[in-house]
Amino acid sequence: MGSQAEGRGTAGVPRGVWLTAVLVVAGLVVVAGRYGFHRDELYFIEGGRHPGWAQPDNPMLIPLLAASWHDLVGGHLWAFRVLPAVATGVTVVLAALTCRQLGGAPRAQVVAAAGTALTGVILGTGHLFSITTFDVMMTALVVLLLVRAVGAVPQRIGPWLWTGLAAGVALEVKVLPGLVLLSCLVGMLLAGPRRPLRGPGPWLAGALALVLAAPNLLWQAAHGWPMLEVAANIAAGGSASSADRWLVAPMHLLMAGPVAGFLIVVGVVALLGTARLRAWRWLGIAYLVLLLIVVVTGGKPYYVAGxxxxxxxxxxxxxxxxxxxxxxxxxxxxxxxxxxSVPTACFALPLAPVGSPVFRIAQAVNPDGAETVGWPGYVGLVTDVAAQVPEDERPHTVVLTRNYGEAGALDRARRLAPGGTGGDGAPGWLPPVYSGHNAYGSWGPPPEDARTVIVVGRLDPDEEARWFAGTCQQVTTVRSPAGVDNEEDGAPIRRCQLGDQGWVAIWDEVARFG
Known part of the structure; x- marks a missing residue:
């Protein structure tokens, strides 16, 4: 592993970097078909079939990409997850390129690639077609281009325009890169260099980024900023990956894992205290500012991962x-x-048998694992309930679910086997699916003549009385596999009749953000 061998590589990048990226992509593809689809993946696949300028909780780029890629690969889970695997490999290379841009030697570039590859949250989200997967990749690219633009001597417009272009695309993945850039701006104002900020480059870059991000921002403004309501729900603990504010700081390093956590702490200390890194001190301050923003706003610990x-x-x-x-x-x-790497891989990737002791420990550290288990059984159960609906009622029957994952699983099953089977090994008929959760709520209510309702999930007694006039009868209960703790476990499935008010009248109550 000598430095001379490390220094040989394509376009100046050490071969060890390329090897690390290839190993990461290959490893993620090998486990891509394990367990099942994540609830967010099911939601994005359906979301991309409802094109618009934005959704209440996300920009449109990833839902459109998810739906298109899902259809292109025939709905096969392992193939669906090839794209996030490649994105994770790109993130590994971007870390090495950032190291080189900051003056790191070839060996340091290989260590940067390996450390990023062993970052738990990056590896774990790399297994999923997650917004976070592409957000981390794009944010890493934006930071790399920003470092290049700030360090360019003499200052030129070109590097800033590339930064603005990447930032605009990143903002169509998620709004979080905007907070990263804001934190970087604060870092530069506090620690310098301030000279680049006096030129036109940064402001042209900002304008370009805002133009590209305009579809999402304008849609949010026109609809009363529902994303803020989603964020408030997350801060209140409404998400499986929410954390108390006092836990954000330790949790984000725990999510990084032992190798990356060590390198992150060493890196921040060096940025803040090493004279030879003074020109990049703003990067260390940006990290502290971003961490403070996440703590104050009640965001999720992994929001710092970019x-x-x-x-x-x-x-x-x-x-x-x-x-x-x-x-x-x-x-x-x-x-x-x-x-x-073994503990990091066991906690971040679907390696342990479902329900095993290792699975349960991993589930506590990484709740996303539990959200990928049990969907075929759930679809089959709802299909069985639908089979009990008399033939004459079926044209006027719909399913109403409490969350977008439940709705997405049923919608995917219906699309894969229209008119014949529930899909995923569950033969039978499934009625149209609706939900009030996030974007599903904005896609509108069922038709007014849909009077028979298969309700999946828990209802408040007052909601049941207002919406269904107390007509609900529980048919069965969803049971997740043993050792799996997710939102579906214990959820009742009921058959109800719509009350006199009708769907349009109650839909504002049914629709919710979270």
Missing amino acids: LFPALVAVGAMQLPAWVERLLDRPARAVAVALVV
């Missing part, structure tokens, strides 16, 4: 002497890498 590749890159440049000696002994380095 800065992880850059911070890992800086940490890789500060390797202590004992780490350097370890890297000089390839056999020992590989052994240590395996030891530290």
Whole structure:
């Protein structure tokens, strides 16, 4: 693993970086078909079939990409997850490029790539067709381009325009890159360099980014900023991955994992206290500002993850002497890498048997694992309930679910087997599916003549009385596989009759953000 060998590679990138990225992509593809679709994936697939300028909780880019890619690969789970695997591999390379841009030697670039590859939250989201997967990749690209633009001597407009273009695309993935850029601006105002901010480049970049982000921003403004209501729900603990504010700081490092967490801390300390990194001190301040914003607003710990590749890159440049000696002994380095990577992989990826002790521990650390288990059984159960609806009532029957994952699973089943089976091994008939949750609520209520309703999920007694006039009868209960703790476990499935008010009258109550 000598530096001379590391230095050889395509376009100046060490071969070790490319090898690390390839291994990450290959590993993610190997486990891509494990467990099942995540509730968010099911939601995005359906969301992309309802084109618009935006959705209440997300810009439109990822839903459109998810729906298109899902159809292109024939709905196969492993193939559906190839794109996020590739995006994660790109993130690994971007970390190495950031390290090189900051002055890191070839060995440090390889360590930056390996550290990013072993970042738990990046590896875990890389397994899913998640907005976070593409958000982290695009944010890492924006930070790299920003570092290049700030460090360019003499200052030029071109690098800033590339930064603005990438930022605009990133903002159509998620609004979070906007907070990252705001944090970087605060860092530069506090620590410098301030000279680039006096030129036209940053402001042209900002204008370009805003133009590209305008569809989502204008839609949000026209609809009363529902994304803020979603954020408030998250801050109140309404999401499985929400965390108390006091837990955000330790949790975000726990999500990073031992290797990346160590490099992030080393990187931040070096940025704030090392004279030779003074020109990049704003990056360390940006991290602290972003972490403070997430804590104050009650955001999720992984919201800081977009800065992880850059911070890992800086940490890789500060390797202590004992780490350097370890890297000089390839056999020992590989052994240590395996030891530290196994726990991260077990917690981040679907490796443990469902319901096993390791699965339960991983579920506590990474709740997303539980959200990918049990959907075929759930679809089959709803299909069985639908089969009990008399033939003459079926044209006037709909399903109403309490969350978008439940609705997305049923919609996907109907689309894969229209008119014949419930899909995913569940033969039978499924009625049209509706929900009031997030974007589903904005897609509108069922037709007014839909009087028979199969209701999935828990209803408040007052809601049941107002919407269905107390006509609901419980038919069965959803049971997740043993050892799986998710939102569907214990959810009742009831058959109801719509009350006299009608769907249009009650839809504002049914629709909710969270």
